[in-house]
Amino acid sequence: MTSLLEAVAFDSWILHVLVWGPMAAMLHVLLERQERSGHIAFGWTLGLFVVSLGLWGSFTVGDPGFQMASSVPWIEAWGVHYALGIDGISLFMVLLACFTAPITILGSFRYITHRQKSFYALMLLLQTGIIGVFTALDLMLFYVFFELTLVPMYFIVGVWGGKRRIYAAVKFFLYTAVGSLLMLVGILYLYAATAGAGDGSFAYLDILGVPLSMREQLWLFAAFALAFSIKVPLFPFHTWLPDAHVEAPTPGSVVLAAILLKMGTYGFLRFLLPFFPAASQHPTVVTVMLVLGTAGIVYAAWVAAVQPDAKKLVAYTSVAHMGFVVIGIFALTVTGIQGGLVVMISHGISTGALFLILGMLYERRHTRLTGEFGGLARVAPMLSLALVITALATIGLPGTSGFVGEFLALLGTFETHPVTAVIATSGVIFAAYYMLPMVQRVLFNELDREENRSMPDLSRREIFILSPMVALMIVIGVAPTPILERMEPSVDAILERVHMTQPAEESADS
Template identity: 45%
Template sequence: MLDHILSILIFFPALAAVLGFAVNKNSIRSYGVAVATIEFVLALWLWFAFDSSVSGMQFMEHIPLVKAFGINYIVGVDGISLFIIILAAFFTMIGIASLGETKDIKNMIVTLLFLQMTMVGVFAALDAIVFYLFWELSLVPMLYIIGAWGGPLRIYASVKFFLYTFTGSLVMLVGMLFMAYFYYQATGEWSFAILDWYRLILPETFQKWLFVAFFFGFAIKVPMFPFHTWLPYAHGQAPTIGSVILAAILLKMGTYAFIRFSLPLFPDASVYFMYPIAVLAIIMIIYTAMVAYAQKDIKQVVAYSSVSHMGVIILGIFALNVEGITGSIFLMIAHGVVSGALFFLVGVIYDRRHTKYMSEFGGLASVMPRYATIFGIMLMASVGLPLTINFVGEFLSLLGFYKQSHTLTLLAGMAIIVGAIYMLSAYKKMFFGVVTKDENRNLPDVNKRELVALIPLTIITIWLGIYPKVLLEPINTSVEAVVGLMHEKSLTQEAKSRIPNLTKDAEVITNSAENTVENSTENSAEEAH
């Protein structure tokens, strides 16, 4: 069974969703929780069986799909994708378990299970077309969640979300088709397998064009400034569960794809575009932090702060060294946990008051002490307090980029202070002072169902903040392989110097990374023309 665990992880929720149509409406919640728990246990099992000393892909499966055109169903997992898959399973579980009163709850749970299939599929796919398939398919459940359960502007928000991402990914698809064509020219056969593509060394001009094509797809998904305009609408209108999944998992698809596709496929172009992208990332960090400060709506504050932190992830990725990329992957997990939790918390208060305006609140700390405590912990984590989960990721990402540019890193660091300002002031407005509104006097504190989601998230936030090594080690091993591959593949002098050569630092390198480097040297012999 372990040989097919990834396929099981992908298709079990989908099968369960189809069968879910037949479950009675009153029992569907238990059904959903049961299915999502099984899925989460399977994901934990995957982690247990995962060999963290191996840098390459594990649990690979290979089934030809369209042989004549080189499309295969290939899935596999390495340290980079493992934890995001677990995170996806985890969030679906607690998301369904803590789902509040919802109309058409059956449709909602079935949709969430379908969404889970697409999420796991994206992170497990090792074939570009299979990746694209799940990537696009993930839009449909999200469209439905926002469009059917969202706020007053839900249709506009959901259609904007869909079309924006769809357009970007179509440009990316053209890029993928080009990539496959170059592979065809080099080897005489079609292949969309990512691991095959890794062996291809492209001339720098081709790299640049393809990088741009892929960039459109990924940047819109992240979303990077200036393509971020769909996100505030989507978050503003989506129901709580939609925002949670969107922030925690769906946005990670973009950053994950940068690491999976852009960096190893186009190392020279990555170096070439490093500064422009870093500048975009820093604009994204600072600008959205300022916008967040100006918001009246607490959900928008969380939404913009989430975009701002995604900027740090991008910065870490384009540090192009082991620290930066490892840190950014860790930050993806951290950002998922923290911003997911913050959206949950906003949902808690929205369920009680049906408003998200901060001016409507005030003095909540005395009315809802438990709520205020959890919110406080999550807020500290979001700000990047040491010993919380975000700190580790942000620190490593910035450390990585510090090696490339001091000034830019300093700017990004400044933005974290702005982050502290808007978060703390939001907290002040909502929780401190006296209770001004009568409606707020008798608000019930968080109930058991909400605690089901919030307590595990709080525990993770602190646990991984104190002891991040469990995650960092496997991530580090795989990232070293990626960076080693990039260094081997890069053509220009600048790229060679920017991307560290791991074989020289004897103390950093592990055996497995060495193997990969050797492999890639062998493979680079069959370079493209």
């Protein structure tokens, strides 16, 4: 297979195809008839996913640098490049995004019943933005893609959402915009700093080489961290998330939970740690991030436990899970960061699946309140099986992807911050405390409502949607090594950079 990929020069075009393919698909959808738009979008994204699998084969294990990189001047006068490339961290984000796209679109067929054409066009535009965010190696390009994801999501929530959709959409938009615009000022500061040595540049590698004083690093860290923390969302910047999730249509929630939140933690790893190594290991900064991460885990778990609305419950679990990612990253150990990355992947799959299942329940009963269900295990065994496995993966049962991630993240945190790790571990227990009663109320209990008795089980399409997700949860849970070995060199490189700069920066500061 590798030779085949080489023969077609896979490395040189794959990333461009993945970024612009969805845009081409969008134009195709816009030119076609309304009824066909869903199928066209599905066909394109499935095709792109199949192509993206080649990334796995052509990715060189053990190389920490950027692979398949290319760079063309975009706005020469400003030193902006159209530069793409992936390393062991972005590889999985790209694969996750490509994997989720066709599933999400297939999952929208019954949910989206009006203005399908615009809906699928926006979903595809969103996909371009997402892949762009994960592959961009130029800060201006990254920023453009980062913001590009906002507009389609705003319309997806605002047009196809629930009752309070406009409120949720605007809140989502403004929250994220505040953060990202302040980051823009930070980016321009870095740009001005590169200009000191001649022409300014936005290229990632050029900015890596900029020497920054401790003071500058802390300010810039704050600007970037705010943008990414809102996106993650890190407690206490999470208040937009439950609204957005509850009001968004199922596909919107899936993309939001599975991919968009990851852009925040991805930003931590890609930009915060390498750009501002001294600030990232500043004791105060580390403490603040760990405390916020842990607070998110515990707080979100408690809030989730009392939600009658299943969608809101899952929304809060997202906050908790992303908390694990954040403490994993700011433990600044290889194990911790790897764990955080696996949680990102696992959360993407399992929460995506949870939202899809809730959407399927909603399509059948038009309610999301867990109390309205009960005893579904008897009438819909397939659906119940999927929900149980997904819930267990969310809790982090050994043998599922959730366990690998959370275990590694906690282990890595324990190496440097044992107290934090112990408190955060309680989050795993709370996860069982909010997840299992929900499963019980929906699937088991008494089958006491007439309308539940006639509920159909999963259709063929729905099985087709859920089975790859369930399979992946188990595969990653049982055999995580291929993933870990691919991300390890890149994680090492980041940490090396962080730790290496320690002495010089501290002396400069004092």
